C-alpha cells in the first residue's frame with residue numbers, strides 16, 4: 230500500500246483545482262482519473278488545424294475566483310466579442326435582451342425587450358411583477374418567472390435562454406443554483422425585474438462570461454502540468470472503486486482508497502469502469518471530486534447517501550463545422566443563437582459562432598475559415614441521429630447564410646450525453662445534507678460542479694476551499 234499526502238478522486242476541473250491547491254501547500258497529491266485525459270468536461274481538440282474547446286468554453290464572471298486562478302496559473306483571460314446573441318423562433322429571430330439574467334429582463338420596457346415580446350405581453354408582465362410578494366417564493370426558476378412575469382416571458386425568453394445554457398427545463402432548475410442571490414434580491418426589492426436590475430447594476434453592460442485566451446482546455450492542461458512539476462502524481466485511466474473510513478481501515482487515522490485500471494463503459498459518454506488489478510493508497514486526506522453518478526456509491530461506504538433519484542442530464546451532442554465561408558465574416562447572428570423548443574424548421578437547439586465569439590480563435594483561423602458549433606439534445610428528449618448534412622442545413626437556416634457541403638473543410642461530432650444533470654431543488658437539499666455529513670469526517674472533502682453550484686465559476690472557489698480546509 231502506497232502512503233501519500235492526499236488522494237483526489239476525479240480529474241475534471243474540480244479535482245485538478247483541489248490537487249493544485251494541495252501542491253501549493255507543499256503536499257504531493259495523487260490524482261485518480263478514470264478517463265485517459267484530465268479536464269473532464271473541459272477538453273480541447275483540433276479541427277482544420279485549429280485547436281479549440283469541445284467542452285466548456287469559459288466561466289461566468291459573477292465571482293472573481295476563476296479569473297484570479299487564471300492569473301495565478303500564468304494564463305491570459307479573454308472576453309467574447311461584444312455582440313448580442315440571438316433567439317430563434319420559427320416566426321422570426323430576435324436579439325437577446327442585453328440587461329438580463331438568464332433571459333429575465335432588468336427593464337421590461339427596454340427596446341430590445343419590447344422587440345422580443347411586444348407591449349401586450351409586457352403590460353401583463355409589469356402588472357404581475359408589481360403584485361405583492363407571496364410569503365414563500367417558488368424555489369425553481371420556471372415557477373418564479375411564471376409567477377412574477379407570466380408564461381409568455383418564460384416561453385419566449387427564459388425557457389430558450391436559461392434552458393439553453395443549462396440544458397434543462399427552467400422548472401427543473403433551482404434558482405439559487407443557477408442565479409445565486411436572485412431570490413434574496415427579489416425579497417429586498419419586491420420585484421423580479423428590480424432584482425435583476427439590482428444584481429446587474431447601472432454601469433455599462435459587460436460580458437457575463439470569460440475564458441482563457443487560446444481555449445479553456447489550457448487551464449486544465451496548465452493545472453495538470455503544475456501539479457506534476459510540484460511532485461504530484463496524476464494517474465489517468467485509473468478509477469477509484471472504494472473508500473474506507475479511518476476507523477475501519479486499520480491504518481490509524483488514514484483513509485484507504487482502492488483504485489484500478491479502467492476500461493471504457495459500453496456508452497463512451499459515461500465514466501469508464503475500474504476493472505484492472507487493484508492498487509491501494511492510504512492517506513490522511515481524500516477529496517471526492519468525481520461526477521455524482523460515481524461519487525454516490527463511493528461516499529455511501531462512509532456516509533448516508535440515500536436521497537432523491539438524480540435527474541438525468543440531456544443527451545447533449547455537438548456537430549462542429551469548419552467552413553470556408555467568407556459570407557460569415559460579418560457574424561450575422563452575433564456570437565450565436567439559442568433555438569426555442571418546438572421549432573419545426575430547425576432540429577438544432579443552439580448554434581455558436583465560435584470563431585467570431587473568441588478573439589484568440591478568430592486570430593487562429595485563416596482568412597474566410599469559420600468554426601460553428603451546432604448543438605443538439607434537449608432535456609427529456611431521446612438522443613437524436615446526428616449528421617453533418619443536418620447541421621449544415623440548420624446552420625444555414627440559423628445564420629441566414631446558405632452553407633453547402635463543398636464549403637466544409639472538416640467536421641467533428643462530439644457527444645456529452647448526461648454531462649449536465651440539472652440541480653433540482655430536491656438535489657440541492659440532498660447535496661447540502663451530504664456536505665454536512667462530510668464536514669464531520671476528518672480528512673474528507675467533497676467537491677465538483679454537482680456539489681458546489683453551477684459551472685466552473687462555482688466549482689473553482691469551492692474546490693480550492695475544500696482542499697485548503699484539509700491541509
Ligand SMILES: Cc1cc2nc3c(=O)[nH]c(=O)nc-3n(C[C@H](O)[C@H](O)[C@H](O)COP(=O)(O)OP(=O)(O)OC[C@H]3O[C@@H](n4cnc5c(N)ncnc54)[C@H](O)[C@@H]3O)c2cc1C
Pocket residue numbers: 238239240241242243244261262263264268269270271283284285286287288289467468469470500501518519520523524545645648649676677678679683684685686688
Ligand atoms: C458541452 C459543455 C459545455 C459547457 N460549457 C460551460 C461553460 O461555458 N461554462 C461553465 O461554467 N460550465 C460549462 N459546462 C459545465 C462545466 O464543464 C462543468 O460544470 C465542469 O467542467 C465540471 O467539472 P467537474 O470537475 O465537477 O466534473 P467533470 O468534468 O465531470 O469531472 C469529473 C471527473 O471524474 C472522473 N471520474 C468519475 N468517476 C471516477 C472514479 N471512480 N475515479 C476516478 N475518476 C473518476 C471523470 O472521468 C471526470 O473526468 C459545460 C459542460 C459541457 C458538457
